[in-house]
Amino acid sequence: xxxxxxxxxxxxxxxxxxxxxxxxxxxxxxxxxxxxxLVFVANTGLEDVQTLSSSLRHAVGAKQSGHLDxxxxxxxxxxxxxxxxSVDAVPASVRQQIVEAREAGVRLVACQQALDKFDIxxxxxxxxxxxxxxxxxxVARLVAGGYALLRY
Numbered sequence: 001x002x003x004x005x006x007x008x009x010x011x012x013x014x015x016x017x018x019x020x021x022x023x024x025x026x027x028x029x030x031x032x033x034x035x036x037x038l039v040f041v042a043n044t045g046l047e048d049v050q051t052l053s054s055s056l057r058h059a060v061g062a063k064q065s066g067h068l069d070x071x072x073x074x075x076x077x078x079x080x081x082x083x084x085x086s087v088d089a090v091p092a093s094v095r096q097q098i099v100e101a102r103e104a105g106v107r108l109v110a111c112q113q114a115l116d117k118f119d120i121x122x123x124x125x126x127x128x129x130x131x132x133x134x135x136x137x138x139v140a141r142l143v144a145g146g147y148a149l150l151r152y
Contacts, residue, residue, distance in 0.1 A: 037070040037147035038062050039139060044152055045078025046089050052082055055152035056097035060104045072142060073101060076111035076135035083110055083129060084120045095126070102128035111135035 040062075042055040056073065063071040081087050082094055102108055108129045115122055115131065122131050132138045143149055 036068050037072065037142060037145070038068055039072045039074060039142050039147050039149045041135075041139060041149060041151045042073060042075045042079045042082075043077035046081060046087075047078070049091060049094060051152050052079055053091075053094055053097060055150075056094070056101050058150070058152075059106045060097070060101050063101075063104045063106050070107060070147075071105070072107045072109060072147070074109040074111070074132075074135050074139060076114040080110060080114035080118050080120060083125050084118070085124055085126070098126050098129075102126075109135070109138060111138075 038059075040055050040059045042052055044051045044055075046052070059071050059073045062068060075083065082090050083098070084090070085095075098108065108126075110122070110125060110129050110131050112122070112131050112133045114135065122129075125131070139149065
């Protein structure tokens, strides 16, 4: 039920952004123009580390395909703990995949609201992680700009 609610929220936000471009322009950044992009939304926590790992591996593969202008990996919810270096339960392989994604040119984005909820200081995040105030607002902005969305 929770996954359905999150999916409905994402679809509704994307529809609202497409139907009312002026309304979607509330963000300080403009909507991406004429770009092909793919957004990997990771909100699965360490309870399913294989899915979390797959989201990173697939983002790297999409970026390396050469078919897209931009690939974005956005993390929020329970998945945010994968970025916390003090959490021992995060496998070294996931930490390495984050580095590999950054090196491959994947834009890595963390949600400030999730960081706050899990009491994670943005200063301790791995190098190259961009923090946005709200992940869903960023997802809606990208979808309004024509980016496709994959949820993990």
